[in-house]
Each structure stands twice: as C-alpha cells, then as structure tokens.
Amino acid sequence: MRALTLIAASTQIVYLLTLVFPVAGAELVVDAWVSMIAEWTAVAACWTAVALMSSNRVTPIIASAAVTSTVLGDTLFLAATDGDGTTPFPSLADLLYLGFYVLMLVAIVSAARNLLAGRGAVVVFDVVVGSLGAASILALVLTPVLDSTVIKSDPLASILALSYPVLDVLLIAVLVGVCASDRSGAPWLSLILGLVLFAGADIVYAMNVPDSGYVVGTILDAAWSIGVFLIVLWICLWTEPGKTARSPTLPSRVGTTIAVLSIVCALAVLVIAPAVSGSVVAIFLAVATIVCTIAPIAIRRRHLRVQRDLDPLTGLGNRSLVEHRADEILPTLSTATVILIELEDVGEISEGLGHKVKDDVLRAVAAAVRAAAPRNATIGRLSGNEFVIFAPELPSDLQEEVRAAARAAVGHPIRVADIDLVMRSTIGLSTFPDNGDNFVELLKHAEALVRRAKKPRQTTRESGSDRPSEALNRLRSLHELRSAIGREQIVLRYQPKIRISTGVTEGVESLARWEHPTRGLLGPDQFIPLLEDAQLMAGWTHDILTDALDQAAAWATQGLTMGVAVNVSGSSLNRTGFVDRVLPLLHDRGLSPALLTLEITEQQVIDDAERVGEALSPLREAGVRISLDDFGTGFNSLTSLHGLVVDELKLDRSFVSTLTADARARALLRSVVGLARELGIDTVAEGVEDNDELTFLAEIGCVYAQGYLISPPVPADAIPAFAEAAWRTG
16 A cells, blocks of 8 residues: 555656656647546546545545546546646536535545544534634635626636635535544644645636636646545555544644634724725625634633633543632631542553553543542542542531442452453542641641551551552453352362360361362462452452351251351451351351351451450350450550450461460460460461470460461361370370
C-alpha cells in the first residue's frame, strides 16, 4: 500500500511539472493521460488501504467512494472536452462532483462520531460559526458573480459554479469544528489541506466559467489533482492501526479561536461591503456570524468551567470541587461526614495488566462509589487511588452503614482481562464538627485513620516491591482463589494436639490447604495473605468453621469425641453476624460448645482488645474455648493477657525452637507457663520437633503440645487411628 501511495505521489509531481513546463504538441497526452493516471493511481491507493483493513472500514469506504466520484467526474469531463480544450458547462460530470461533497460530508461525520461523543452541540456551533464567517468573506469576493446571475442567460451555470466553493467552505468548516473539539491525534491535516486546494481552485473556477467556459490544461487542474491526492493520503493514514485509537481528552481552545476569527471576518465584511460592493448577502451573513458566535462562546465557557472541576477519567468531581462545595455549606450544617477511600491495588494492576486496564478499573470503582454514596453527597477523586465522599447531615447511626456500603461496592468483583479483580481498600471516616471545622481538617483526620489502618499490612509487605510479572501472578492467583472457593479445591488438614502428661490426643487444629490444579497442595502462607487482601477472609473462615464442625460431628458418629480448633481472622470478628452464627452451627450438629476452640492472634488483641473481648464474650460464656495464638510474637504479650480473658495460650514456635540451646529462652518459657498456670490458662507449645523440646515442656508443666514430632497435618480419615494410641512422652 505504501508503494502504491509513493507511485501516486510521483505521478502527481510529473503531472505538475508537465503543466509548469509544457511540451509543444503533447497537450493531449498531458491532459488526457498523465492527469488521469495521477488521479486513478491515487484512487487505487485508497481502495487498497481499505482492502487491507480488518475492522472499522465504514469511514474510509465512504471517503474512497467520494474520491472515486470526483475522479470519475474528471474522466467524464475530459471525455466531453472538444478539440480546442473547451468543455461544456454544466455537464454530467457536475453531478459526480456534487456527489463528492455529499459522500465526503458523511465520511467526516462518521469519522468524528466516536471521537466526539457527548460534544455534539459544541461541534455544531463551531461548524455554523465557521461556515457563516467564511461564507460572508466568500460572498464579498464573489459579489460580481452573484450579481451577474440575475441577468445571465444561463443562471444555472453561475449557481452551480458558486455551489462548489460554498460546499468546500462547508466541509472545511465541519473539519475545523471537529478538530477544535478532538484531541485524539486523528490525522485531519492532509484532508484540510486537500479541501483548501479544492476551495481555492473552485473560487477561481466560479469567477471565470460562467462567462467563458473552462479550458483544460491550466495550473488550476493541478490544484484539484493534488487536492485529490491529499484526501487519499488522509484515507491511507486513517486506515493505519492506532491512528484513531486514543480517546479525546479535555477540549482545546481552538474552538474559541474560531469564534474570534469569525467575528473579525464578519466585522471586516461589515466595514468593506457597503463601500465596495454593497452586497446584501455578504452583510446578512456577517450579521448572522456575529449573532451566532455568542451562543457557542457561552456554551464553550460553561463546558470549560465544568471540565475544570471534573476528573477527566471518571467524571467525578476533583479535589477543588469537593473542597469548595464542602466549605461553602459547612457553616450551615449541624453535622457532615467525610469518607476517604484509598485503593491498594492500583499499582499492581497498572504494572501487571497495563494502564488501560487500570483506567477501566478506576472508572468502575468510581461508578460503584457513586452508587453507594447518599443522594445528597458530593463524590470526588482526589488522586490516582483516592476517592472521597462528602455527605452533609448524615446521621451518626448511618455513618458505619455508608462506610460498609462503600467498602462492599469497591470490593465487588470487576471483570477485566479475563480476571475478576476485587479491589482492596482502606477507609477513613471523619465527622464535622468533631474532627475539624473545614474540609481540609476533616480530610487530614480521615487520612490519618487510613495510615493507621494500613500500617500493619505495610509492615508485612515491606520485603520487596512487585515486579510487573509478580504483580500479574498475584492478580491471577486472587482470581483463581476466588474460583477455588466452593469448588472443592480448598481442603482441610488436621494436626493433633496431645496432652503432654498422658500422650492422649484431646483435640486437633484445622488447617486449610489449597489443592491447586497445577501447582499442587499449597500451604496457608501462599494464599491466606491473598484472602486478607481481597477481603475474602470472613467468608473463608465461616466455610472452614462449617467444614471443621461437620468433621467433628462425623467423628462423633464414629464414637470419637474430638475437639477442633479454628483460626479466626480479625475481619471475621468485624463482620456483622459471624459470631452470632457460631452457636447455631454447633447446635445444628449436636456438638457441645466445649469441643470448639477459636484461635485469635495476639496482634488482633493488641490492635483492639476491647472489641475482640466484646465479640467473643458471649461465645466463651456459652462454653466455646478461646485460644490466644502466636503468643510471644508481639511487644505487649502480658498486656494481651490482661486485656482479654482466654482459656488457652499457644506458645509461638519462636519460643520452642530455641529452648534447648538458650538458657534465657528456657527461663522465659518457664515463667510464661507458670504465669498462665496461676491465671488458670492452659498452655500449648507449637512447632515441637524433637524429644528434648517435649521433655523440657513436660518438666515446666506445659499442658499441650503439637508439631511435626507428634504428627504433621493429616487428612481427617487418619485422625481416628492416631487417637487410638496414646503418644509416648518419655
């Protein structure tokens, strides 16, 4: 296709040279053959470009048909030329020339339709104003021809000749109006230049043809031929991949410039026309230009003002808009709420899936936040990953409801690139007047809450930043994990817990494993953090608890009374209704509450002991055992014991692994076990791996032990056989 375009350009150059430097006796060859070869080669180039396209062919097909129409008209025009080079006017060729304008107008509208979605009114005003301004100048220049049409014997010829420059101006005005509002990078320049050449040639044509007819073989022919080539070049550029793929951004100020230039032209006509020609048509068009300019300028100013206050990607308000609205009405309010939503996966999505997918996700999140916010709220996007809701007069009893609705809306799966993305978010909430007197102070308070909530998660992920491939793997793992839930890919393994003094198995800890179809059996460290990130942990915990109690009930029917321990996440305790469902699950299976142990981590207690205590107190009173897991890993271990009543301490593996070689570790462990005994709390040593560790634990009075020395996590059907024999502790 490029080769054919180069050939077309070369023939245009040859044709121009033969007109500038004519060869005696070769006029027929130049006029009839070289000109037609130049134009038909250009036509072949544009149709070849269309044939090579795989999609979006409507615009170039219509434009190619327009070019073919005008070149076919030139062919008929030459065929009707007599021996001295004079052609009849008007002729059949003129119908084809008029067809060119109709088809080209349709092509331009088709090309601009997707690029200028939502900006049609502005474009129409640009076209009208530009057309009127140019038409007023054209009417002034062509006044002699216009006047002559009244007295000519063939006024049809004059009107037809005048229609060409008028139609050229219309097409150019449409193009300029489109360009004023389009910043997508579409290749309009060559089309504009081609139509400008057509307009110039048609003006000369209109001023001469009605009197004397047109003579073939002048430089004027080259103007039309080169114009055809430039239009073909636009078609070829349009068919290249990526030329029209980008989306429009903020409107440019070209449209305002058009309006100003149109007014200048109209004023010039109003000054010149009465003195030179007195053209009524020119004066009327100039006045119409000035009147019509007022409307688009007003619309454009309003559009620019609105765009200045909006985020161009999501259509939400920007920080300036939200702050202005908030500060404007805060003095009149009794209360108001600011909810800050910070997304935590934006960087990974951008690195793993690309910027376009990230933009799609942000638009989806914006729509979700808008749907979750109160009707009278102002919603804005503050930065790349921050959204804000300003809700005036939101009652205190509805604040948490709105926060939960926003979190749920943001966390709803978003389908992109064959992956269901669930966005993590951290939300901070502040209220007026308790947390500030203006929007900036309220926002700062919400930001502080977000930073405080994110700090534990940031600590666990400081080991390294995700490369693009790692980010993509993480996103795909999340997608697979969501698919795995409910499809029997999540299995439970049970690790026995023995009483050290007797060796009897008195309970098991339920441990989840992911039976991945391609990666094998995955441990909790390979997917639990993903569950927490994706806010799936609460639902996951409920499913694990249900399966573990089902298994305990199955063992009971076999005559084996076996307690089960289940790890409970902080998000599960936060989830409304989770704690209330525990006792009914036990009751439905006929199990005693004493057979269930809920394990919570020490960090959860440190973060919010009061909330954890309130959530678990009804269960403990009913007989469910509460175990403090990973004891000793936090900096406030003794404070944890004071802040929460528990039945069991699980001594972290970091204690047990060093006791045989570290006297200080032995002394510390002895003290912890003694303190727990004084408080009436059982102790469980985790990660016991050799007999020396077990012997020392027995000496200091540790009650229970579990670890690979005793048994690794095993399937449920292995537990009855293991429980039949007491473990040898000596």
